[in-house]
Amino acid sequence: MKKLSIKLGVLFFLIIFGLMTFMFFFLHMEITESRVEEELQSLQARGNSHRAVLEKHLDQETIDHVVLMESESTTDVVILNRAGEIMGSSSPSETLRKYLKVPNSNIPREGQVVEANWEEEPYISTVSPIHINGQVSGYVFMFENTESVHSLMKGLNEHFLIAGCVSVIFTLIIIIFLTKGMIKPLISMKEVTYQLSKGNFAVSLPKTSDDELGDLAKSIEVFANELSYLKQQRSEFLASISHELRTPLTYIKGYTDIVKKRELSEEDRKKYLNIISEETNRLSVLIKELFDLAQMDQNSFDIEKERIYLNHFMDRLEQKLAPAFQDKERNILFECEENLFLMADPLRLEQILINLLDNARKYSPDGSNIKLKAWKYKNSIHITIEDNGKGIPEKDIPYIFNRFYRVDKSRTRSLGGAGLGLAIVQELVHAHEGEISVTSTEGKGTIFELIFKGE
Incomplete structure (x- = not known):
C-alpha cells in the first residue's frame, strides 16, 4: 500500500502542480501586460496634459515650465x-535621441505609443501632437525609464514565488492527508481479503463514506457473507450427499448379505431382491441428479431451443404420465391456448414439467385434481402446475429450491427423492432465461408458476 500511496501522492502533486504552474504563468502574464499598459496610458495622459497647455501658449516660457515640471x-x-x-527637454537629449523621430504619418489627436518594449529597451515612450489652428506645430514626447517597470516586475515575481512556495507546501500537506484518507480504508480492505483467503469469513469493515470506496467495502462484506454461506452450504451439501448415498448402500449391502447367507423362501427372496432393486434405482437417480447439477454448475450442459407448440407437447406429456396418475387415482388436467408456442429445449422442458407434476402427484391425496395450464400474457408465456394437496408451510417456501432441502424433515422413504429435484428445475428454468415462483397454503394446495420470454 506504501507504493500505491506514493504513486497517488506523486500523481496528485504533478496534476495540481501543473495546474498551479499554468495558472500562475497565465496570471503573471496578464498582470504584467496590464501593468505595462497602465504605465503607457498614464504616460500618454501626462503627455496629452502637457500638449493641452502648449496648444494655448506655445512660447519658451511655457515650454520651460513644462520641462521644469517633468x-x-x-x-x-x-x-x-x-x-x-528640440525646443525643450527635461533630460540630456543624447540618451533619448534615437526615439526622437518626427512621425511620417498623421498621429491621432490622443497620441500614440512610440516604444513599448520594456523588457529590452531602457525607456518606454509616447508622443502627442501639438495642434495650433488646425495644423501640427510640434510634438510632446514622454519617456519613462524601464528600470521602474523592471523593479515592479521583480517585486511581482517575488510575490508570485512566495505564493507558489506556500501553495506547494499546502498542496503537499493536503495530498498527504488526502492520500492517507484514501489508503487507510484500502489497507483495511487488504487485511479483510487476506483473512478471507485464509478461510476466515467472519470479518467486517469500518463504515466508510458513501462513495466508491464505501461501495467497495460493502461489496467485500457481501462477498464475505456469500463465502460464509457457501462454506456452510458446502458442509451441508457434503453431509447430505453422505447421508443420501449411505442409506441406499446400507440397504443394498444389508439385504444382499441376507440373500447370500440365509436360506430364504422364494417369496422372501423376491421381496429382498425387490428392495435391493428399488434402492439401486434410487441410488442411480441420485447420481444422475448430482451429475446434472454438476453440469449446470460448470455450464457444460447444452440448451438447444426449438419452437414447441404447447398443445401437442402437452398431449404427448399426458400420454406419458397418464398411467402413473391413474395408478395413484389422481386426475391430471391440461389447459392450453390454441397455437401457443415456446422457444425451449423440449427434453429439458419435459424434465421440468415431469418433475413438478410428479411432486404434485406425490403430495396430493387420492382422487385429487392436478392442473397444468399454459397461456400468453403480453410478451411472456406462463405455465402453472396447480394441486390441491397438503401444501407447503410458509416458513419452508424460501428454501424449497435449495439442494437437499426437504419440507418433510422425517425423510420418509415412501415419498422418495433426495431434495434435488426442485434445485434442478430452478437451474433449468434459469438456463432458459425464465423465472419460477411458488405460492402455497397448507391444507389447500400449491401452485408453481413458470414464466418464459415469448416472441
Missing part, C-alpha cells in the same frame, strides 16, 4: 517643433 518627476519630456528640432 525634471522633478520620474518621467521625462522632450518637446520638438514641426521640423524635429
